[in-house]
Amino acid sequence: MENQKTKLMIIAGPTAVGKTSASIKIAQKLGGEIISADSMQVYRGMDIGTAKITPEEMGGIRHHLIDICEPEEDFNVVRFKDLAREAVTDISSRGKLPIVVGGTGFYIQALLYDIDFTEYDDETSECVRSKILERFVGDASEMHRYLASFDPESAAIIHMNNKKKVLHAIEYYEITGRKISDHNSEERAKESPYDFKYFVITDDREDIYKRIDKRVDAMMSAGLVDEVKALRARGLTQKNISMLGLSYKEIDDFLNGLIPLEEAVRLIKRDTRHFARKQLTWWKREKEITYVDRRDFKDEEAMTAFMCSVF
Numbered sequence: 153m154e155n156q157k158t159k160l161m162i163i164a165g166p167t168a169v170g171k172t173s174a175s176i177k178i179a180q181k182l183g184g185e186i187i188s189a190d191s192m193q194v195y196r197g198m199d200i201g202t203a204k205i206t207p208e209e210m211g212g213i214r215h216h217l218i219d220i221c222e223p224e225e226d227f228n229v230v231r232f233k234d235l236a237r238e239a240v241t242d243i244s245s246r247g248k249l250p251i252v253v254g255g256t257g258f259y260i261q262a263l264l265y266d267i268d269f270t271e272y273d274d275e276t277s278e279c280v281r282s283k284i285l286e287r288f289v290g291d292a293s294e295m296h297r298y299l300a301s302f303d304p305e306s307a308a309i310i311h312m313n314n315k316k317k318v319l320h321a322i323e324y325y326e327i328t329g330r331k332i333s334d335h336n337s338e339e340r341a342k343e344s345p346y347d348f349k350y351f352v353i354t355d356d357r358e359d360i361y362k363r364i365d366k367r368v369d370a371m372m373s374a375g376l377v378d379e380v381k382a383l384r385a386r387g388l389t390q391k392n393i394s395m396l397g398l399s400y401k402e403i404d405d406f407l408n409g410l411i412p413l414e415e416a417v418r419l420i421k422r423d424t425r426h427f428a429r430k431q432l433t434w435w436k437r438e439k440e441i442t443y444v445d446r447r448d449f450k451d452e453e454a455m456t457a458f459m460c461s462v463f
Contacts, residue, residue: 157347158244161251161463162260164189164435165353166428168363170452172205174353175253177456179213182251182463185243187236188217189254189263191316192397194232195223200371200379201399216243223383223394226278228320233262240346257434258317258336264348267339280326284319285391298322305333309437311430313423315396349463352435353455355446357428364424368399372417377403398424 161184163175175186188194192202196219205215216239221227236252236259243250252260261267288295295318300307302325310317324332380403388395395404399420406416435441442462449455 157345158240159249160240160264160346160348161249162264162348162350163251163253163353163459164255164257164260164351166360166431167255167424168360168367168428169353169355170363170446171253171255171353172209174452174456174459175251176209176211176213177452178460179249179251180211181456181460182249183247184249184251185214185216187239187243187250187252188215189232189236189252189256189259190218191227191232191256191259192394193218194220194227195394196221197383198223198379198394198397198400200374200376201397201403203367203371223388224386224392226281226393228277228393229259229262229267232256232259233267236263237266255431257431257438260350261336261339261438264344264346264350265339265342266345267336267342277323277327281319281323281393282391284322284326292318295319295322303331303333306331309430309433311423311426314398314427314430315401316393319393319396348440350438350441351444351459352441353444353446354432360428361425364428365421368417368421368424371399371420377407377413380404380407398427 161178163171163178165171178184179186190202192198193204194217195202198204204218217232217235220235240250252263254260284295288298292312292315295315296307296312299310299318299321303321306321310321312318321332324330324335376399380400383395383400384404384407390396390401390404395401402411402416402419402423405411406413411419444455444459446455449458
């Protein structure tokens with residue numbers, strides 16, 4: 153058939169909702185390969201703090217866009233979109249189903265609606281980002297207040313402690329002179345080049361929070377502090393975009409003597425819960441989404457069977 157769109161499945165949802173295990177079951181049933189839409193799992197050597205999937209957990213399913221760059225490199229939505237599009241084309245060409253899995257809604261949106269970022273170039277972006285970090289000395293509250301002064305819509309949906317997204321929104325404004333919220337609204341109005349089904353997995357909020365706390369405790373037991381020490385030994389600081397990720401900045405603050413370890417752990421849990429809430433707020437603004445509430449199914453097998461049947 154002429155102009156037939158490439159089929160694509162999206163599996164999104166807040167952190168710790170169980171996207172990984174569900175996506176592997178679905179990929180096994182439908183003959184798919186997974187494209188990670190996680191802004192942190194792209195970095196090599198950042199495994200514990202990102203809850204990165206292990207080879208054993210992959211269940212024989214090929215994964216794309218994991219461990220593709222060094223933490224000294226900047227990874228942004230422009231680079232994600234280009235690499236994800238290449239992965240979709242490659243997977244489809246081999247008769248497999250591309251399944252995009254992750255919690256970074258902006259990345260998914262960029263791929264799904266082919267958002268245009270022609271205003272960007274790497275050199276300008278890096279220069280502007282460095283100046284912003286120097287101006288605010290990494291102060292999250294000051295950066296967020298500045299964002300709210302020119303783009304209150306974005307400030308309302310990006311939590312103050314999500315420094316990566318706050319920084320990106322400011323960077324976009326300073327490069328283009330436009331609010332990123334306006335840009336996103338315009339781009340969401342586009343028709344997608346894909347024949348897609350977009351699932352967002354949800355669950356009882358308190359259950360998600362309990363899983364987040366349990367995951368953070370597991371990260372600490374697995375050696376998160378040592379992982380951050382190793383990154384610091386390479387010369388990484390919070391001037392690197394990778395070190396602004398949840399769990400990394402808090403442990404880095406502890407190692408810099410700014411807060412005790414117990415406080416760092418408390419902040420990681422708190423900020424991750426805030427992040428999960430903001431993720432859900434993001435998807436409320438998206439279109440053509442099918443919400444899948446775990447509480448509506450007897451188990452994960454029943455839930456994934458439903459998702460496969462709808463697709």
